[in-house]
Structure formats: C-alpha cells, structure tokens
C-alpha cells in the first residue's frame with residue numbers, strides 16, 4: 404500500500420486531535436503494534452510489526468523521537484509498572500561471593516562508578532542488576548544471577564521484562580545477552596542486555612537513540628545476532644552492525660573491548 408492509500412486508511416480511523424495512542428494496526432491487523440500521533444498539527448503513524456511496512460507522516464516533520472515518547476507516555480502499559488525493590492536486596496559488599504562475581508565478570512568498574520545499580524539478594528543468593536526505565540526514572544525490575552549451582556534458574560527476572568537492562572551513556576550501543584556483558588562493555592559502549600537471545604518489541608523504544616547499534620550476543624549465538632540485526636533493520640534501524648565474538652564480552656577487559664569494536 405502506498406503512502407496515499409495508507410493516509411486514507413489512517414484518516415478514516417476517527418482520530419482524536421492532539422493525541423498519541425498505540426492501537427491495532429489497520430494494515431497488518433496485529434494487535435497494539437501501531438503508534439499514531441496527531442499532536443503538532445500533523446498525523447504520524449508507525450507500525451512496529453516485523454512483517455509490516457506501514458509508516459508515514461502527513462504535514463510537519465516527525466522523527467523517531469515521537470515514537471519513543473509515545474511508548475513511554477502510555478501510562479497503562481505494563482512496561483511502565485514500577486517495581487518495588489525487595490528488602491532482601493543488600494549491598495554486594497555484604498557478600499564475598501557476590502564481590503568475586505563482579506570482579507570475575509568485569510562488572511566491578513560499572514558498579515564502582517555507579518553506571519550500574521548492583522545488589523546482592525540474600526533471599527535467593529543472587530547478584531542482582533537493577534533495571535531502570537530511563538523514561539520514567541523508575542525501577543522496572545531486576546535480573547538476578549545465581550551464585551551457586553543449585554539455584555535455578557541461573558538468571559531470574561524480578562518484575563517487568565519489558566525494559567532491557569542498560570548500562571553506560573555512550574553514543575554507540577551494543578546489544579548483548581546478559582547484564583554482566585552489558586556492564587563489561589559500558590566504559591566503551593552503552594551495554595544493552597536482552598536477558599536472552601530475542602528482541603522484545605517494547606525494547607525498541609529504549610534502543611533507538613544510539614548512533615551505531617552493534618549486536619554481539621555470546622560466542623555460541625552469532626546466528627542469532629544476525630537474526631536480530633535483520634529484525635532491527637526491518638523496523639527502520641539503518642545503523643546496525645553485527646560483531647562476531649571469540650568469547651563472551653564479560654570475559655574481556657575495557658581496553659580489549661575498545662579494540663574489538665574500534666580498532
């Protein structure tokens with residue numbers, strides 16, 4: 404469907420003036436994938452579904468910024484439900500094994516420099532990475548890594564899974580599998596942990612402002628890295644590069660990471 408045809412469909416949706424909403428897509432019919440923005444004397448629309456190319460704007464310039472804001476302004480969205488930090492989260496200084504984990508997985512610098520909020524959960528015996536929603540500045544959840552072999556699962560998700568764990572404030576970002584890798588890279592690039600090997604649609608709003616987005620999942624998941632890069636490109640990201648790794652990023656020191664990405 405070309406731009407004109409799309410605009411006709413959009414105009415016939417009985418849109419409210421000066422309003423942003425997320426709704427079912429009238430083109431691909433997927434639920435809640437369409438963002439519509441009628442603020443600022445224009446109509447902008449964008450569908451996030453991988454199979455759907457619907458997007459456009461009528462009068463006025465709209466950038467991806469508005470998509471970001473629309474995502475984060477949607478107050479009833481589950482991605483925004485804030486998470487109450489349990490009493491069992493203590494400083495990792497209280498637990499030697501937790502300290503050792505941070506040291507051995509190159510999380511120490513990001514912890515000491517406050518790029519990451521890291522705790523020790525005495526109830527579950529886990530090192531915990533607190534997930535912040537940068538748009539609301541609220542705690543969205545946390546990710547806990549088990550410190551002994553008998554604790555299952557190895558990685559435990561507290562609270563919402565809709566916000567990725569992000570560490571660092573660099574212009575370029577790298578999508579990684581776990582929080583430790585996100586911390587390890589954060590002196591060089593912003594680390595974004597998927598907590599797995601698949602991208603969730605609600606993550607998109609949190610990764611769209613970076614100059615270059617590298618995808619560097621663990622060594623055994625290079626094929627998945629390429630799949631994620633492809634998915635991002637299909638959603639309008641043109642600045643995506645895959646980095647194949649010889650080992651997981653959490654095992655590299657900051658200067659080694661710099662040479663992996665920038666030499």
Ligand SMILES: [Zn+2]
Nearest residue numbers: 428431450455
């Ligand atoms: Zn669509």
